[in-house]
Amino acid sequence: MTPQPAESVQKRYYQHSNKHxxxxxxxxxxxxxxxxxxxxxxxxxxxxxxxxxxxxxxxxxxxxxxxxxxxxxxxxxxxxxxxxxxxxxxxxxxxxxxxxxxxxxxxxxxxxxxxxxxxxxxxxxxxxxxxxxxxxxxxxxxxxxxxxxxxxxxxRLYPIGFELLPKKFTLPQLLKLYQAIYQQKIDDRNFRKKILSFGILKKLEEKDKSESKKGAFYYSFDKKKYEKMIKNEGRFFLTLVK
Amino acid sequence: MTPQPAESVQKRYYQHSNKHxxxxxxxxxxxxxxxxxxxxxxxxxxxxxxxxxxxxxxxxxxxxxxxxxxxxxxxxxxxxxxxxxxxxxxxxxxxxxxxxxxxxxxxxxxxxxxxxxxxxxxxxxxxxxxxxxxxxxxxxxxxxxxxxxxxxxxxRLYPIGFELLPKKFTLPQLLKLYQAIYQQKIDDRNFRKKILSFGILKKLEEKDKSESKKGAFYYSFDKKKYEKMIKNEGRFFLTLVK
DNA sequence: TCAAAAGTGTTCAAGTTACACCCATGT
DNA sequence: ACATGGGTGTAACTTGAACACTTTTGA
The missing domain is CATH 3.90.79.10 (Nucleoside Triphosphate Pyrophosphohydrolase)
Known part of the structure; x- marks a missing residue:
C-alpha cells in the first residue's frame, strides 16, 4: 500500500510503528x-x-x-x-x-x-x-x-526589511512596510530616529524621485553590522508598535 | 507493511503519496x-x-x-x-x-x-x-x-513562574528560578521592583522559615491579573537579563 | 506659486541601572 | 552577640512618546 523503495543502506528498525x-x-x-x-x-x-x-x-x-x-x-x-x-x-x-x-x-x-x-x-x-x-x-x-x-x-525584534525590500529602498518605504505589517500608523519622526540609531543603514547618494518631487534618499542595509546585530538577539527592539 | 485500520468514515485521497x-x-x-x-x-x-x-x-x-x-x-x-x-x-x-x-x-x-x-x-x-x-x-x-x-x-516575555513554582513561593525563590534559567546573576533589588510592578503577585501573611531565620514572605500569583497580562502580549518585559 | 511628499528637534515622562545598608531571628 | 539570609531607596542616566513646521522641486 505504501511503497518503500530501498533508499539507503540504513537498517530498518521500528517496523511495527504506523506511518503517516x-x-x-x-x-x-x-x-x-x-x-x-x-x-x-x-x-x-x-x-x-x-x-x-x-x-x-x-x-x-x-x-x-x-x-x-x-x-x-x-x-x-x-x-x-x-x-x-x-x-x-x-x-x-x-x-x-x-x-x-x-x-x-x-x-x-x-x-x-x-x-x-x-x-x-x-x-x-x-x-x-x-x-x-x-x-x-x-x-x-x-x-x-x-x-x-x-x-x-x-x-519587532529584527530589522526584517532586508528580506522584504529591494536592495535600495527609501525610509518612507521602510516605514510603509512596518505599517503594513502592523496595520497601524507609526510616527515617522520617531521611526526614523529609532531605525537610524541601530546603525545598520547606509545612506546612498542617489534619490528615488518616483514618489515625490523632492525625492527621497535611498538607503541600503549594512550587511556586516546587520548580521552582528542578529547575533546578539534582542539588541534590536522596535518599541513603536504595540 | 503499514497497517491502516479503518479509523473513520473519512474518504481516502492521496493514495499514491509516501508515508512516514x-x-x-x-x-x-x-x-x-x-x-x-x-x-x-x-x-x-x-x-x-x-x-x-x-x-x-x-x-x-x-x-x-x-x-x-x-x-x-x-x-x-x-x-x-x-x-x-x-x-x-x-x-x-x-x-x-x-x-x-x-x-x-x-x-x-x-x-x-x-x-x-x-x-x-x-x-x-x-x-x-x-x-x-x-x-x-x-x-x-x-x-x-x-x-x-x-x-x-x-x-523574558511572560511571568513563567506560574508553571515552574509551587503555588506559594518566596521572592528569593523566584529570583533563583530566573537566575537558573539565564545562568546569570540578577540584581535582587531591581528584580523585586520590576516583578512587583507588574501587579500580578499577592503577598501572603505566611513566611517560609526553612531558608533563613528571618523568614521570607510567601507570594502567590493573582491568576486573573496574570491571564489578563498574557492576553496583551508584550506587557511583561523583563529587561534585567541580556 | 502651489501641491505633495521628505525631512528635521525638543520637551516631558517613564523606565533602567548601579549601588550599600539595616532588619529579624534562631542558635 | 552574631551569623544568615531578607528586605528596602535613591540618584544618574537612558529611552520612549508626543508633537508641527520647513524644505525641495516638478508641474
Whole structure:
C-alpha cells in the first residue's frame, strides 16, 4: 500500500510503528507597491479542488523536510532560492477531509518585483493582497494567521526589511512596510530616529524621485553590522508598535 | 507493511503519496531546590538502546499530535496533566540511525515536588540537573538547546513562574528560578521592583522559615491579573537579563 | 506659486541601572 | 552577640512618546 523503495543502506528498525502522510505548506509574504501580499494557489487536486489554498504538497520518502519545502515551492510556483523557515506543525487528526495528513508549515519573506507577478501566474499561483485574502481550505486560514503573528513578532525584534525590500529602498518605504505589517500608523519622526540609531543603514547618494518631487534618499542595509546585530538577539527592539 | 485500520468514515485521497514514521519527543523542565532539571530516560529500544534520551515514541494512526504527546509522556513516565507546547519539527532524513523518522518536539514546564522524583523513577525515567545533562541520542541535544533558548525567550516575555513554582513561593525563590534559567546573576533589588510592578503577585501573611531565620514572605500569583497580562502580549518585559 | 511628499528637534515622562545598608531571628 | 539570609531607596542616566513646521522641486 505504501511503497518503500530501498533508499539507503540504513537498517530498518521500528517496523511495527504506523506511518503517516506528511505534507508541507508554504506561506510566502511579498512586499510590493507599499502592500503586503501572500502567495496563493487554486487547489489542483480533490477534495476541495479549485478552492484557494497555500502552496503545499507531500513529503517524499527519505526527503529532508527543508528540501521538501524548497522542492514543493519550486514545483508549484517556479520560485527558487527563497529562504524558508519552519513555522509550526499542524497535526489534528481530522484537519484534512481527504485523509489524515500531518502538515508542517513554512514561511518566507520575499522582495517582489513586477516580473514575479507574471512568473508565478504561469503556474496558476497568484500574489494576493493580505487585506483581500480569500477564505482558504482546511486549516490554512489558521496557518496564515499564525504566520502573520510571527511576522509581527519578528519585525519587532529584527530589522526584517532586508528580506522584504529591494536592495535600495527609501525610509518612507521602510516605514510603509512596518505599517503594513502592523496595520497601524507609526510616527515617522520617531521611526526614523529609532531605525537610524541601530546603525545598520547606509545612506546612498542617489534619490528615488518616483514618489515625490523632492525625492527621497535611498538607503541600503549594512550587511556586516546587520548580521552582528542578529547575533546578539534582542539588541534590536522596535518599541513603536504595540 | 503499514497497517491502516479503518479509523473513520473519512474518504481516502492521496493514495499514491509516501508515508512516514512520525514521532514525538518531550522536553520537560522542572524546578526544585533552586535548580532546573530535565526529564530523561534510558532508551529502551534498539538502536542506541541504553543511552540517554528524551521521552519519545511514535504517533499512532489517526492520533492527534497533541494527544500523542500526552499519551507518550504518560506511558513513559506516568506523568499526566502536563501542559505541553509544540517546539519544532525535526525532519532531516538521516537524523535517526534506526530509520527515517520525522519527530515533533514538545516542551513543558513543571513544578517539581519530592514525590515526583521517585514516581518517574519507577518508569526508569530520571530528573537530571540541567547543568549535569549527559550526552543524548540522535539530535536530542539540539532539541534540548532549542528548548532552553525558547524557555529563556519566554521567561523574558511572560511571568513563567506560574508553571515552574509551587503555588506559594518566596521572592528569593523566584529570583533563583530566573537566575537558573539565564545562568546569570540578577540584581535582587531591581528584580523585586520590576516583578512587583507588574501587579500580578499577592503577598501572603505566611513566611517560609526553612531558608533563613528571618523568614521570607510567601507570594502567590493573582491568576486573573496574570491571564489578563498574557492576553496583551508584550506587557511583561523583563529587561534585567541580556 | 502651489501641491505633495521628505525631512528635521525638543520637551516631558517613564523606565533602567548601579549601588550599600539595616532588619529579624534562631542558635 | 552574631551569623544568615531578607528586605528596602535613591540618584544618574537612558529611552520612549508626543508633537508641527520647513524644505525641495516638478508641474
Amino acid at each position: 502522510l506528511v505534507a508541507v505548506d508554504c506561506i510566502i509574504f511579498g512586499f510590493q507597491n507599499d502592500v503586503l501580499k501572500i502567495l496563493l494557489l487554486k487547489r489542483k487536486v480533490a477534495p476541495l479542488k479549485g478552492q484557494w489554498s497555500l502552496i503545499g504538497s507531500f513529503v517524499n520518502t527519505g526527503e529532508h523536510l527543508d528540501n521538501a519545502a524548497k522542492r514543493i515551492l519550486k514545483e508549484s510556483t517556479g520560485l527558487q532560492n527563497v529562504f524558508m523557515e519552519q513555522l509550526h506543525c499542524f497535526g489534528k487528526s481530522d484537519r484534512d477531509p481527504g485523509d489524515r495528513v500531518i502538515s508542517i508549515a513554512y514561511t518566507a519573506l520575499m522582495r517582489l518585483e513586477e516580473s514575479d507577478e507574471s512568473k508565478v501566474e504561469a503556474f496558476g499561483a497568484k500574489w494576493v493582497e493580505l487585506k483581500k485574502k480569500p477564505d482558504l481550505v482546511i486549516d490554512h486560514n489558521e496557518m496564515m494567521a499564525l504566520a502573520l503573528k510571527q511576522l509581527q513578532r519578528k519585525a | 514514521l512520525v514521532a514525538v519527543d518531550c522536553i520537560i523542565f522542572g524546578f526544585q531546590n533552586d535548580v532546573l532539571k530535565i526529564l530523561l530516560l534510558k532508551r529502551k529500544v534498539a538502536p542506541l538502546k541504553g543511552q540517554w534520551s528524551l521521552i519519545g515514541s511514535f504517533v499512532n494512526t489517526g492520533e492527534h499530535l497533541d494527544n500523542a504527546a500526552k499519551r507518550i509522556l504518560k506511558e513513559s513516565t506516568g506523568l499526566q496533566n502536563v501542559f505541553m507546547e509544540q517546539l519544532h519539527c525535526f525532519g532531516k532524513s538521516d537524523r535517526d540511525p534506526g530509520d527515517r523518522v520525522i519527530s515533533i518536539a514538545y516542551t513543558a514546564l513543571m513544578r517539581l515536588e519530592e514525590s515526583d522524583e521517585s514516581k518517574v523513577e519507577a518508569f526508569g525515567a530520571k530528573w537530571v540537573e540541567l547543568k549535569k545533562k549527559p550526552d543524548l541520542v540522535i539530535d536530542h541535544n539540539e532539541m534540548m538547546a532549542l528548548a532552553l533558548k525558547q524557555l529563556q525567550r519566554k521567561a
